Amino acid sequence: MSTLVTFAPLVLAPALAPALGVVLVLVGDALAPRRAGARWPLPVAAVVLVVGAVLAARGSFGVEAEPLRSLCLPAPGGACLWTAGPRTSSLQAGILLAAAAALALLHDGRPRPRDGAVTAALLLAATTGGVAVAAARDLGTWVVALELATVPVVALVALRGSRGAAHAGLSLLVTSLVSFALLVLGVALWLTATGDATFSSATVTTAWADPQRRAVLVLAVTVLVSGVGFKLSLVPFHAWTPQAYAESDLGTALFLAAASKLSALAALLTPVAAFVGAGLDAPAVVTVLAVPAVASLLLGTVVALRQHDPVRLLAWSTIAQAGWVLVPLTALDAAGLRASAAYVLVYAAATTVAFAALGRIGARTGTRTLEGHRGLLRRDPLAAGPLALALLVLAGLPPGVVGLVVKILALGSPVAAGVWPVAVAGILAVVVGIAVYLRWFAVLLSAPTAPEPARPGAGRSTTAVLVLGTTVLALTSALPHLLLGGLG
Known part of the structure; x- marks a missing residue:
């Protein structure tokens, strides 16, 4: 039976860092509930994210033709399910730093999050998905990671506790479900057209040469762009955006505006790069x-x-x-x-x-x-x-x-x-x-x-x-x- 032959923890570290951060925050909160107050998980999570960004940044100085790879299937013809060249590594570092900035605003915000451990865990989980989708090259991981980058943010929006935040969270949840359905349909069409469970330029070239498979592949791209369009706030998939930003805490709105957009673009670049590599x-x-x-x-x-x-x-x-x-x-x-x-x-x-x-x-x-x-x-x-x-x-x-x-x-x-x-x-x-x-x-x-009234800074x-x-x-x-x- 075929097994994975490569597992490089340092290559996977940008995603492993926030994932381990989730465990650290939840275990810490379980062992010492409320003992250290509700604020400590946010700075701890921010430190984890900065460490992850430093680990991601090392790949930014490489060569696009020689990316960092991990989770590679056995040769011959084995694909690497995790590929991070300089462009991908830079986007991963950007996602992690944007998430750390969002945590900083949440930490200082008024009112502060009522449950810092839950807030930190949700944001770290969403960041894990965003970092993973940037480097994912197989259809399954790509879809799951992209949805992981979205669903926890729905809870972050609703956690503010106001009626408007609840409505915004519900709107974002419905949008996410529709987006997920489109993404699943899109990857199914991609698999049907190419016969390949990865985003490979070689199989795109083969599918494009067959008129019938080409039509299915164009439909796959259309559906995938629509699914990612919800995450990216593209028209006509943008309706949730103004309400979600306005009703969220500033830190959550920043995460939606920066980290989520970096994640969504990183996801979209993967199928587009397959076409670019095919030179069609x-x-x-x-x-x-x-x-x-x-x-x-x-x-x-x-x-x-x-x-x-x-x-x-x-x-x-x-x-x-x-x-x-x-x-x-x-x-x-x-x-x-x-x-x-x-x-x-x-x-x-x-x-x-x-x-x-x-x-x-x-x-x-x-x-x-x-x-x-x-x-x-x-x-x-x-x-x-x-x-x-x-x-x-x-x-x-x-x-x-x-x-x-x-x-x-x-x-x-x-x-x-x-x-x-x-x-x-x-x-x-x-x-x-x-x-x-x-x-x-x-x-x-x-x-x-x-004159400006006196207020705390x-x-x-x-x-x-x-x-x-x-x-x-x-x-x-x-x-x-x-x-x-x-x-x-």
């Missing part, structure tokens, strides 16, 4: 990717322009940014894969800074409207300065140069491939997006209208996320090759 001319697949990309770009930016709640604005921004990460994939080439990964990493970093700034601003002012941010660059530069930089990165304006760089890379791929409708939609989205973010920036820059964890996130944005804006060099 596949206009039907381009169309499947282009339609939700264009719809998300245009709808997300236009509706974001009308928002007055900064969290809802960021939610609609997420929808627009989901379109942006699909834009380079429409080229179906290696440069597009790299540009998409670079874009989502920059988006996640900027969004993390924005949410951390909102955490500090909310703690000091008690407000959650754009008007309440008036004059904050003068009143609270430690919060408003990083927020302003994050907005400029999202808009692609100096000094947020890294945002401009990834937008150019994203648009360059469809232009080079001749996918002009997507490129034109991207240019329109850039123009409207500048208006979205400069509107917020102008409020920060304007004169304050009233933000906690140290939120401040640390602000400082570290701003440092990352500043360094990558000054030296963009630091980011691009880690993507293979």
Whole structure:
């Protein structure tokens, strides 16, 4: 009987770290329930995530042609079920760090989580799924890991305890179930078309040569993009996003906006990479990717322009940014894969800074409207300065140069491939997006209208996320090759 012949714990460590963290937190809570208070599991979980990110980052400096592999089946022809090249490793590190930032905001949030062990365990479990799906190359692990990255977040949303949070959690649960059904159907169609239980370029090439199997494969890609589209907040699968963000704690909303989006894109890159590796001319697949990309770009930016709640604005921004990460994939080439990964990493970093700034601003002012941010660059530069930089990165304006760089890379791929409708939609989205973010920036820059009431400041964890996130944005804006060099 065939057995697995390779098991490399260090290669699997980015997923093993948060998985072991779940065990550590739950066992610790069982042995000493409430003895150390409800707050200790959150910093412990954050430390575990940072360790996992360090272990993942070591793969970012390798070569795409020589990825880290584990769980390889016996030769000849044995596939490796876990494959992590530089691009995958960078996305894994991003997922882990975004989850750690979410924990920091949850730790400092008001009200704090009523059960820190449950909150930490749920977030660690979702992170385990996100990291695993990035490297999974077999259909079964890919589906299960992607759903693991989603289901615990449903509970995190509902744990806030309000009626709105319960409704948002129910909406997210229904969305997750529909998404899971589509993903199962998609992998079944993929298996039917290719006869292979892995995402292999070789079997894609063989299936594409047969017209009947090609039709089934195109249908498989359509269903898979739809299933992942729910996780990525692509139009028309986006309806849950604004409510879930607005009704969640800021830490949970950050996890949805950054870690979950990194996980979803990492999942989508796997089947797309199979087509890229096959080197096929596949206009039907381009169309499947282009339609939700264009719809998300245009709808997300236009509706974001009308928002007055900064969290809802960021939610609609997420929808627009989901379109942006699909834009380079429409080229179906290696440069597009790299540009998409670079874009989502920059988006996640900027969004993390924005949410951390909102955490500090909310703690000091008690407000959650754009008007309440008036004059904050003068009143609270430690919060408003990083927020302003994050907005400029999202808009692609100096000094947020890294945002401009990834937008150019994203648009360059469809232009080079001749996918002009997507490129034109991207240019329109850039123009409207500048208006979205400069509107917020102008409020920060304007004169304050009233003195700020005295309130307790933000906690140290939120401040640390602000400082570290701003440092990352500043360094990558000054030296963009630091980011691009880690993507293979």
